[in-house]
Amino acid sequence: MQWLKEPEKHFPDVYPEGVCVSDIQKKVExxxxxxxxxxxxxxxxxxxxxxxxxQWTYYKRNEKQxxxxxxxxxxx
Amino acid sequence: MQWLKEPEKHFPDVYPEGVCVSDIQKKVExxxxxxxxxxxxxxxxxxxxxxxxxQWTYYKRNEKQxxxxxxxxxxx
DNA sequence: ATTGCATATCGATTATTCTCGATATATAAT
DNA sequence: ATTATATATCGAGAATAATCGATATGCAAT
Numbered sequence: 086m087q088w089l090k091e092p093e094k095h096f097p098d099v100y101p102e103g104v105c106v107s108d109i110q111k112k113v114e115x116x117x118x119x120x121x122x123x124x125x126x127x128x129x130x131x132x133x134x135x136x137x138x139x140q141w142t143y144y145k146r147n148e149k150q151x152x153x154x155x156x157x158x159x160x161x
Numbered sequence: 162m163q164w165l166k167e168p169e170k171h172f173p174d175v176y177p178e179g180v181c182v183s184d185i186q187k188k189v190e191x192x193x194x195x196x197x198x199x200x201x202x203x204x205x206x207x208x209x210x211x212x213x214x215x216q217w218t219y220y221k222r223n224e225k226q227x228x229x230x231x232x233x234x235x236x237x
Numbered sequence: 238a239t240t241g242c243a244t245a246t247c248g249a250t251t252a253t254t255c256t257c258g259a260t261a262t263a264t265a266a267t
Numbered sequence: 268a269t270t271a272t273a274t275a276t277c278g279a280g281a282a283t284a285a286t287c288g289a290t291a292t293g294c295a296a297t
Contacts, residue, residue: 086237106274119256121275140264140273151237158234161162161227182244195286197245216243216294 086132088112089146102136103145162208164188165222178212179221 088095089104095112096104110120124144127133131150136143164171165180171188172180186196200220203209207226212219 107272115255116257117274118258118276121273122256125275137263137274142274155234155237158231161231183242191285192287193244194246194288197243198286201245213244213293218244 086127086146086151089133089144092145100138100143102138102143103133105141105143109144162203162222162227165209165220168221176214176219178214178219179209181217181219185220 088109092099092104096108098105098108106117106121106124109124110117113120115123124133124135128135128144131147132154133144134147164185168175168180172184174181174184182197182200183193185200186193189196191199200209200211204211204220207223208230209220210223
């Protein structure tokens, strides 16, 4: 999530739709299947959103949902 | 944590040092040992603080530490 | 000293999460 | 049609968390 705040600083190729799974995988150093699963969990939770483009899937932050959980945390 | 924000609203007896374990246990409906463990974990994390008084242990929120994790979450 | 409560710790079981390799699916290029 | 690449899904094992009952400890009252 932190990397995706300023993706240009952390990934070689950044598109408007986000960053592709394999770039994330290289950086996070977990298996491809694990990364894919984590991304899908984050997406299910609404924290990131995906765009399929050809054989690639790009992920980027969903600031709206992130803002919501921040507000929720403020109530702690 | 939420209950302890306004303990008078949720517990029968509230002291300046906080709320005793057994009152929390009644409310949370978990076994005594589980509640005691959870409280000690929260304390180790710094989110609550305990005061032993005779045979009772009172717990209350540690707003300082709570504020810190809130700030941390703001960086999400 | 003994008993009775409040809380803490121990040991064990079950449930959940983490993580992987293997396989499947979708798309792109030959 | 075949092959190559990117991603997703499946099935399984290991690691961690949740939870309990039993027991221990500390303190208070007899």
